[in-house]
Amino acid sequence: EELADRLRERRLADAVDVYESDRGLPDAVYGARLIVAAVSGGGSLLDVDRLAPGTTVVDDSFPHCFDTGRALSRMRRAKDV
Numbered sequence: 001e002e003l004a005d006r007l008r009e010r011r012l013a014d015a016v017d018v019y020e021s022d023r024g025l026p027d028a029v030y031g032a033r034l035i036v037a038a039v040s041g042g043g044s045l046l047d048v049d050r051l052a053p054g055t056t057v058v059d060d061s062f063p064h065c066f067d068t069g070r071a072l073s074r075m076r077r078a079k080d081v
Contacts, residue, residue, distance in 0.1 A: 003036065021045070034058070039065040053080035 004016040013034075019026055023045075029035060030050040039045055039061040046057065046066040051074075059065055074081055 037061055037065045048074055048081065051081050053078070055081050057081070 001018055004018050007013040007016050017028065017032075019029055025045060025047075030047075031052055033052065033055055035046070035051075035055060035057045037046060037057065037059045039059075043063070043065065044067045046059075048066050048071045051057070057066070057071075071081070
């Protein structure tokens with residue numbers, strides 16, 4: 001919420017939605033153009049195959065919250081994330 005508030009205050013984003021999840025992510029996440037993730041425990045929470053073309057993912061998790069091999073494959077194949 002703090003990051004969302006800062007983005008709004010500085011007018012760096014028109015709309016900021018914050019989602020918390022234990023397992024899986026809401027469908028709305030996969031329509032986002034920018035995803036900022038900070039997951040404790042990591043694991044493949046974010047499905048890179050469901051990301052909208054042009055999406056940027058900033059992941060502060062360790063291990064990453066997505067399968068890096070699948071992400072690299074998509075970047076090489078589709079060149080859209």
